[in-house]
Amino acid sequence: MAELLGTFEQSVLLAILGLGSEAYGRAVLNRVQEKLARDVAAGAVYATLERLEARGLVRSRLEAGTTVRGGRARRYYLLDAEGERALGDTRRALTAMWNNVQLPAQEG
Amino acid sequence: MSAQNSGPWRWSEALLERLLPETTRETIAGDLREEFVEGIEPKRGRLRAQWWYVRQVAGFIPWFAKEGRGMSKVLMTLSTVVLACAPWLAVMETILRHPGYAGRIAEAVGIAAICAATILAKMLHAGVVVERWLWLGAGALIVLGATAFLQNARAVHFEGFVMVISLLLVAQWVLMLATMGRKGGGSRPSVI
Structure with a gap:
């Protein structure tokens, strides 16, 4: 089993998965904010992206920049097979952990 | 626009x-x-x-x-500079013998010891536990640096050298907190 992912790592990987070929830094940041329904520091997202790439869970490619970016390149991210496996493992582990668990406050 | x-x-x-x-x-x-x-x-x-x-x-x-990007090198450099300055401070205090000089000599020796320990810890890649002990040294540095800065700012005879040293100590404290005693830096594995 691959190493289990933290909540924020899962959010970033799921954002990449959801965005498909449009998963570049800004889009990932916005998607994560939208899903978590809160402001997220850009630094946190980029640090996570870098860490995930170093662990081989995502890979990236560069594309030419636009005028609005001051000509700076865009880095697009793509989920790797290892990343997909890690997401699956984490989901299974979480589901198993929560199976038949009822929080005391929600009990009848 | x-x-x-x-x-x-x-x-x-x-x-x-x-x-x-x-x-x-x-x-x-x-x-x-x-x-x-x-x-x-x-x-x-x-x-x-x-x-x-x-x-x-x-x-x-x-x-x-x-991530400690380049900051460990800055910390090493800064520690070396302060380590070089501390004995000079002690020698000057010994020669001038202003009131309270013995205490200031002891402080200079303490600063030199903390700097030497920091350099050694970084050079020998000491473990997290050793580096965390050095946070005590970092605490001493900020107290000494801030005190020296404030006292010098209020003193009748402003001493530029003391001001520089005190600012160096504050900078060293910041760098020590930022780079030392962290397990694996930013690349540590995360768990649920």
């Missing part, structure tokens, strides 16, 4: 680029500029967008600190 004359303050963009490693500098700065121009500024207005950008830049500081 056109994309050409819109954009974050130059200094904040320059600061961001200074903080980022070369490999990600261009893409991250580009993403944030794009978000600023197309997302934040039209929604929140220019001034609030600038404030947003500054907060984003500040958000990169913990990352920069955690």
Whole structure:
């Protein structure tokens, strides 16, 4: 089993998965904010992206920049097979952990 | 407002680029500029967008600190400079013998010892436990640095050398907190 992912790592990987070929830094940041329904520091997202790439869970490619970016390149991210496996493992582990668990406050 | 004359303050963009490693500098700065121009500024207005950008830049500081990007080298250099200055301070105090000189000699020796321990810990790649013990030394440095700074600022005879040393001690404290005693830096595995 691959190493289990933290909540924020899962959010970033799921954002990449959801965005498909449009998963570049800004889009990932916005998607994560939208899903978590809160402001997220850009630094946190980029640090996570870098860490995930170093662990081989995502890979990236560069594309030419636009005028609005001051000509700076865009880095697009793509989920790797290892990343997909890690997401699956984490989901299974979480589901198993929560199976038949009822929080005391929600009990009848 | 056109994309050409819109954009974050130059200094904040320059600061961001200074903080980022070369490999990600261009893409991250580009993403944030794009978000600023197309997302934040039209929604929140220019001034609030600038404030947003500054907060984003500040958000990169913990990352920069955690990864210890180049900061360990700066800490080593700074520790070496202070280590070289401390004996000189002790010798000068011994020669001048101003009131309270014995205490200041002891402080200079203490500072030299902390600097030497810091350099050794970094050179020998001492473990997290050893580095965490050095946080005690960091605590001593900030107390000494801040005290020396304040006393010198209030003193009748301002001493530039003491001011420089006190600022160096404060800088060393910041770097020690940022780079020492962290398990695996930013690359530590995360768990649920």
